[in-house]
Amino acid sequence: MTDHPAEPVLEMTAVEHAYRRTVALNGVSLTVEPGEVVAVTGPSGCGKSTLLHAAAGIVRPHGGSVALLGHDLAALDEAARTRLRRSRVGIVLQFGQLVPDLSVLENVALPLLLDGHDRAAAYTAAEAWLDRAGLDADRDTPPAELSGGQGQRVAVARALVTGPAVIFADEPTGSMDTIGGEHLLELLLGAATNRGAAVVLVTHDNVVAAHADREVRLRDGRVEAEAVLR
Amino acid sequence: MKPSTALRLARPGSTSDRRRFLLIAGSMAVASALLLAALHILRLPTDIGPRLGGIGEPLLPYSVEGRGLARYLTENDLRPGVVIAALLLTVPVLAFTVQALRVGSVARDRRMASLRLAGATPRDVRTVAAADAGGAALAGGLLGGPAYLLLWLLAGVLPPAGTRMLDTPDALDLATWAVLVPIAGIAGALAAAVIHGRAVVEPLGDPQLPQRPVVLQRRREHFVDEQGKVAVRGPQDVVGDVERRIVDCVIFG
Numbered sequence: 001m002t003d004h005p006a007e008p009v010l011e012m013t014a015v016e017h018a019y020r021r022t023v024a025l026n027g028v029s030l031t032v033e034p035g036e037v038v039a040v041t042g043p044s045g046c047g048k049s050t051l052l053h054a055a056a057g058i059v060r061p062h063g064g065s066v067a068l069l070g071h072d073l074a075a076l077d078e079a080a081r082t083r084l085r086r087s088r089v090g091i092v093l094q095f096g097q098l099v100p101d102l103s104v105l106e107n108v109a110l111p112l113l114l115d116g117h118d119r120a121a122a123y124t125a126a127e128a129w130l131d132r133a134g135l136d137a138d139r140d141t142p143p144a145e146l147s148g149g150q151g152q153r154v155a156v157a158r159a160l161v162t163g164p165a166v167i168f169a170d171e172p173t174g175s176m177d178t179i180g181g182e183h184l185l186e187l188l189l190g191a192a193t194n195r196g197a198a199v200v201l202v203t204h205d206n207v208v209a210a211h212a213d214r215e216v217r218l219r220d221g222r223v224e225a226e227a228v229l230r
Numbered sequence: 231m232k233p234s235t236a237l238r239l240a241r242p243g244s245t246s247d248r249r250r251f252l253l254i255a256g257s258m259a260v261a262s263a264l265l266l267a268a269l270h271i272l273r274l275p276t277d278i279g280p281r282l283g284g285i286g287e288p289l290l291p292y293s294v295e296g297r298g299l300a301r302y303l304t305e306n307d308l309r310p311g312v313v314i315a316a317l318l319l320t321v322p323v324l325a326f327t328v329q330a331l332r333v334g335s336v337a338r339d340r341r342m343a344s345l346r347l348a349g350a351t352p353r354d355v356r357t358v359a360a361a362d363a364g365g366a367a368l369a370g371g372l373l374g375g376p377a378y379l380l381l382w383l384l385a386g387v388l389p390p391a392g393t394r395m396l397d398t399p400d401a402l403d404l405a406t407w408a409v410l411v412p413i414a415g416i417a418g419a420l421a422a423a424v425i426h427g428r429a430v431v432e433p434l435g436d437p438q439l440p441q442r443p444v445v446l447q448r449r450r451e452h453f454v455d456e457q458g459k460v461a462v463r464g465p466q467d468v469v470g471d472v473e474r475r476i477v478d479c480v481i482f483g
Contacts, residue, residue, distance in 0.1 A: 058432070058433050078351070079351040082351040086349025100243070100344070101244055
């Protein structure tokens with residue numbers, strides 16, 4: 001496996017998904033190339049998060065197909081999808097979703113530890129990312145004692161520690177102030193760009209979307225418009 | 231996932247985790263003590279004492295006389311009842327243990343969801359849950375020995391002679407305890423694995439219930455609607471509708 005495959009990192013074709021009677025995705029197609037930063041925007045309830053969850057294999061869509069890093073997600077069982085996610089995909093959600101009783105360092109090292117890496121090596125890699133995130137002084141702090149912005153930076157460090165080929169971020173700056181959000185995006189997009197990793201960024205904030213190479217606008221579960229930003 | 235990682239993740243972190251650990255360990259200790267008592271009573275000699283009094287007098291087991299034990303413990307016909315009673319007492323205690331496994335389940339599910347999001351497979355989550363409960367049950371099994379000694383003090387020393395329930399612990403009790411400890415740990419781990427095997431936590435924290443595709447839902451709604459017509463108007467009316475349509479088609483094209 002390579003970190004930067006020549007083929008698209010994500011190919012979603014006519015993806016459909018519904019929650020009971022509410023249709024969240026209605027035939028959405030999306031392709032993301034290696035190293036590309038794509039912002040998925042749209043009003044609340046238009047299916048942005050569902051799109052991201054389906055793309056990351058967290059949710060199994062009811063129709064269409066999703067190929068992530070060359071793997072047809074429908075053909076993988078839950079364990080295989082999880083292994084793919086933890087080794088080659090980074091995920092950042094709005095509230096960090098850190099493990100509450102583990103320290104910051106343990107949280108960042110967790111994907112590596114779950115992947116069977118040696119503890120010392122995992123901690124070394126985690127410390128390096130905490131250093132880059134400006135959190136080296138908080139390595140032993142429990143997540144509950146961090147501010148919202150610090151928690152998000154830990155989540156970004158955790159998403160980056162495995163050296164993913166694609167990062168999915170769902171409103172990563174949603175719970176942060178403007179300056180904190182800018183710093184977080186610098187960290188996330190800077191690290192991703194350096195590694196050549198693709199980023200799929202779900203946001204309702206046009207300022208955040210402006211950091212992307214391309215914007216895909218959703219409405220009522222469909223792609224309403226696409227625009228190349230840079 | 232390495233075993234050391236599973237053990238680290240299974241370590242009780244929150245207050246509810248610690249409460250669950252104590253409840254599981256405590257109830258397993260009580261269950262182990264009751265089981266040790268039942269097995270000890272099962273080993274007591276029966277009806278081998280000297281005949282007292284004249285012919286026709288009942289046998290008085292020497293153990294009752296020599297050790298101050300209650301008579302029903304050493305009578306052949308009554309002892310099984312005592313043993314079964316002791317075993318039955320373990321049933322509510324074990325049921326309590328199973329309930330204790332569910333203590334703090336909301337916070338634990340949230341934690342497991344965070345683990346899933348960080349890359350834990352469903353199997354990893356079950357392993358962590360099994361290690362968590364297995365550790366607590368193992369501790370309970372270990373505490374079963376001291377709990378048995380306490381039970382012996384309460385039921386085998388303090389009561390007056392002739393009414394005591396338990397004999398002095400011996401080497402066989404120690405051996406039984408040594409066997410019970412790992413069994414308790416394995417039983418706890420298996421129970422937790424089974425409970426968590428039924429409800430796999432999703433990375434987003436909510437169970438992903440299988441959803442019917444929209445087309446199937448509409449067909450189902452249509453079917454239910456038709457059934458409703460039958461129920462409200464009666465089958466004859468609905469058949470009448472069909473017949474009328476056929477007649478309409480034949481006559482009017």
